[in-house]
Amino acid sequence: MGANGYCVAVAGATGAVGEVMLRVLEERKFPVRRLKPLASARSVGKTVTFCGEAVTVEELGPGSFAGVDVALFSAGASRSKEFAPAAWKAGAVVVDNSSAFRMEPDVPLVVPEINPHAIAEYTTRGIIANPNCTTIVTLMAVAPLHRYSRVRRMVASSYQAVSGAGAKALEELKQQIRAWAAGEPLVVEAFPYQIAFNVLPHIDSFLENGYTKEEMKLVNETRKILEDPGVLVSPTTVRVPVFTAHSVSVYVETEAKIGVAKARELFATFPGLQVLDDPGRKQYPMPLLAAGQDDCYVGRIREDLAVPNGLNFWVVGDQLRKGAALNAVQIAEILIERYL
């Protein structure tokens, strides 16, 4: 690096994840020499605040990346597909929060606590993919078990927050709540049905096999991140009327029996994961507790009643932080430290 740090572009700087990216870069004192906030034409001229200064948003385009060292993308899959190759051509390494490149064999898909070594493979395409939010939160608890004894299969049901669907979706829940309290009719636009006081077993679009894209991300990304194509995953992803932080009810079956005591030890010593599991004192993870936190929380750790090598647990994490912005910045930290 130059003695003064790196030029960092944030594509999608005005979105829900982009804004958290700016905060995480500040909090972690990422060595930013120059920040380039990029967004679509309609946000041009707006400013974002970074380290106490107002920085003007520029239009995301093929010419945005001259002189940029690291480009954090969170502007949707089509923007990533369109502009990530141009960024790399201009010399910027891309950390992409969209689903555009995650399953490309020559693009690493990384959770820094789990497979940081994969970052080295960025050199072919110049892109490192940030996994799906639910996948990150789930694997923060599954990975330490898998490292100890291979996870043969996993059944996961999620309880996902509305902010995972973007700033508009978050606002829609708030508006529905306000309307309900005022006795006014509720407006439904961002979600297919009312989300206030409801639960939607529908996240992202449906595929031929009856699963949603969100569910198949959990299946396929899990295998890639754990570097084990044999892990069997049965996913059900569900939206709940929570503002921030995804929760996941997980059953795993491992090759050897782990047991609750050992699992707790494996969880407790894994970086970025905190054990909160004292039912007698009503201590267990909840979204209200995980929102705004960098760590994920695991609890309700129970030996399965049916399968000797089975474990059940409950993991919760802020999907905007560890599930998106924080994970991307952590990738960028390893990238500059080891490779740039």
Next chain:
Amino acid sequence: MGANGYCVAVAGATGAVGEVMLRVLEERKFPVRRLKPLASARSVGKTVTFCGEAVTVEELGPGSFAGVDVALFSAGASRSKEFAPAAWKAGAVVVDNSSAFRMEPDVPLVVPEINPHAIAEYTTRGIIANPNCTTIVTLMAVAPLHRYSRVRRMVASSYQAVSGAGAKALEELKQQIRAWAAGEPLVVEAFPYQIAFNVLPHIDSFLENGYTKEEMKLVNETRKILEDPGVLVSPTTVRVPVFTAHSVSVYVETEAKIGVAKARELFATFPGLQVLDDPGRKQYPMPLLAAGQDDCYVGRIREDLAVPNGLNFWVVGDQLRKGAALNAVQIAEILIERYL
């Protein structure tokens, strides 16, 4: 029966389930000659409305059951333990919605669509137990599969409505929502933590093995109702900020492969269960849709990606109706039709 119908007592007539019991008795034109609403001392003198008439609430006591033919109990387990034997001694058959007698070997535990024949066993103790609400909703979808090919195991994660915790809990969510909209502090009393915009992996009290009582009800009652002590159940029960209707994400593994088409047929022909499973048209069960309905709804029917004999689905039902009051009245209907 007398030509004019039966004398029916409702113990807990002023509670959340008791009130729905009165409505269900009316709707189904249960042959009530005389209604005796019973409740604790503090509700004495209140009236309930039944078939357009105000009926005065009497205090629940050992002397309440003279002349009563059928006593529907929904006043909590301790009241059931205290007064159900007295009711039977006085000649009333008890349909008990509490957990007090469910696992007693000489008390039948009945979902009328699944094991109506068990009602015949009421003669020993004079009690027929109504199952746990989440168990009923889950089994309304699991039973038709089990009948076709034995369900070897089941992994279930629930999304349970606040009214399942009683009228006070329902009011607490409403108050928290109103307080949030008004920018006022939220009061937490009925639940251990704020339930608005949150998710609590904690229903009923915790047991030594780390599971909650609610979770163990799903395990044990499933085996008793399906009359198959070998069914293996991995349960996680969770409270969500929904007013009414419980949802359950279910994975089942059957002895023979069933497949989606056959499962759909088995579901569609099962009484009290409706298939709502057309993802392309965004048709799937949701609590807002099931609330107030007698039927349970099943959808998101998917072949498991991992296990050839595995199926995933999503079932939703109104836990005050099919999960409690309706199921109890259905039991009483069979009782009077076949046995009284």
